[in-house]
Amino acid sequence: MYGTITKVWHKKWRVLRVRKRTGYRIGTVLLSVLLFIGLWTPGQIKVDAAFDVNxxxxxxxxxxxxxxxxxxxxxxxxxxxxxxxxxxxxxxxxxxxxxxxxxxxxxxxxxxxxxxxxxxxxxxxxxxxxxxxxxxxxxxxxxxxxxxxxxxxxxxxxxxxxxxxxxxxxxxxxxxxxxxxxxxxxxxxxxxxxxxxxxxxxxxxxxxxxxxxxxxxxxxxxxxxxxxxxxxxxxxxxxxxxxxxxxxxxxxxxxxxxxxxxxxxxxxxxxxxxxxxxxxxxxxxxxxxxxxxxxxxxxxxxxxxxxxxxxxxxxxxxxxxxxxxxEHKEIAAAESAVKGSETIPVQKGKEKEVQLQTASALSILAPKASNTNYKASIEFNSSDLGESGELTAPVKKGKVVGYVTVKDEKDQPVPFLKTVPPTNVQTADSVEKANWFVLSMRAVGGGISNGWDWVVNKVTGWF
Structure with a gap:
């Protein structure tokens, strides 16, 4: 009886050892693959991983x-x-x-x-x-x-x-x-x-x-x-x-x-x-x-x-x-719009919004051989905007409203010196203040049909 139990136990132990060794081998292979992907997948290269300065x-x-x-x-x-x-x-x-x-x-x-x-x-x-x-x-x-x-x-x-x-x-x-x-x-x-x-x-x-x-x-x-x-x-x-x-x-x-x-x-x-x-x-x-x-x-x-x-x-x-x-990688050309923030609302203006554009081109230094897709956005100057994020007419052409920020595809910001914004964002045109009649019509006509808007625009031309 004891011998039979021993043989059964040894058999199970051999199976367990084989499975364990196989598991180690699979784990090792998986780890190697993951390391390979982590080190060599374009856009994920960490060029400073082993870099240090004394x-x-x-x-x-x-x-x-x-x-x-x-x-x-x-x-x-x-x-x-x-x-x-x-x-x-x-x-x-x-x-x-x-x-x-x-x-x-x-x-x-x-x-x-x-x-x-x-x-x-x-x-x-x-x-x-x-x-x-x-x-x-x-x-x-x-x-x-x-x-x-x-x-x-x-x-x-x-x-x-x-x-x-x-x-x-x-x-x-x-x-x-x-x-x-x-x-x-x-x-x-x-x-x-x-x-x-x-x-x-x-x-x-x-x-x-x-x-x-x-x-x-x-x-x-x-x-x-x-x-x-x-x-x-x-x-x-x-x-x-x-x-x-x-x-x-x-x-x-x-x-x-x-x-x-x-x-x-x-x-x-x-x-x-x-x-x-x-x-x-x-x-x-x-x-x-x-x-x-x-x-x-x-x-x-x-x-x-x-x-x-x-x-x-x-x-x-x-x-x-x-x-x-x-190496240099261009993020935005000079006088170009930033996707998702092409315009900004303008209150009390002849136009209800104004186009925005970069003041100058913006390039960053990106790791070589990286295919990371960088995203530009605008950090607005809150002191220049109203509660709803709008400008108030009159607005001069070239008014700086914020600056460009850059993030990678993991939404991590590209770091810059705090006192050195990458490039400013400014208004592409001027917007004059609307006259009292236009402002009155907008106040009365807010939410009314397109027909009324047509009348307002027509009358506006007389002034």
Missing amino acids: AAAAILIDAETGQVLYEKNSDQQLGVASMSKMMTEYLLLEAVKEGKVKLDDTYQVSDYVYAISQDRSLSNVPVRAGETYTIQELFEAMTIYSANAATIAIAEKISGSEAEFVKLMNEKAKELGLEKVKFVNSTGLNNRDLKGNHSTGEVTDENMMSGRDVATLAYRLVNDYPEVLETAGIPKKKFREGTDDEISMENWNWMLPSLVFGYEGMTGLKTGTTDFAGYCFTGTAERNGQKLIAVVMDATNDKGEGTYDARFTEMKKLMDYGFTQF
Whole structure:
């Protein structure tokens, strides 16, 4: 009896084992198929799945639209060191544009600027006490060589003192929509390096920003004042050439094509290094009509060590990723309608609605070999619309009513910098306000037969 039971049990066990092994095999095959589909089906490719950057924070954006292609810890406020000088550059070029300062204006060296310039442990060009220098000379020293004393000199020229200039920096940050920013000086140095001249913050404070804010500042700088790249892209230049004060300036951006880490298409923009901030870099590059901005903050090598080389290695990684993995894909042509929102109602107008169109063409950078169908829609400016989402006449042609947003086929938004809408949507025509008779007839005739509408339209022509 016992033997019979044992034989039956062994037989069942063998069947179970066969089924179990078969199940494993089927499961393995199914898993492989699913993985294959997940990795290779067009439109589902996740190009950033295994991509990472050795830095405390990093971000990569399209320099033309502000589209975010990659980000890592980009909302944490960190030290930015001399990348702060992008704000000083912005404010100087703005002052030049507004006619408040000219590049051929002169500046007489203050005791503060002289003291900082003599500290060769800092990035500097030495200047003479009481000597005059042109703003152009100081701008080049700041932008090419990250000269700290030259930066303070520019701050004093614009605002009278660095303390007042720092107030201007923080005000401009708010105006540009930067959210996690703290400027305590014009240079990005630690306050303890300012020889007791710091006037904002504590003695060991430094400027701080998030990676997203750094990218936004860089975006605004190169788009509002593209001429900055003419100077930021100079690999080498002599300060005060032909004088006793001549000094060779080699750009700290060693990725400019002719320098040691030369990278094809590199055009700018600003490096930064302090013990607190680590090795930082905001880079701009262009290849085949595609422009990118990338930021690395506190970059390290594979051993976790911060080095000059690390920030350029990680920057190359980001730029290569952008240039090799993405391509332009047009979403909307200039002056075209957005499907589903071709018109908008107009109250009290001669016409009851007005056509809408894009202010400019919109392209995004989409993963290569992806067949994803992107959908455009409009995010309306609620402050310009009535409760029912309508405009009120009179309406001028070209009135901006919102901007285009883009989503993929899974209804996931394509990310852009918060302060940089992809392209505006505006009215294609003007709509004049209707006269009192038309408005009265509409009020009386609402919901009445087409015959009455015909009478109203006929009488309207008399007025």
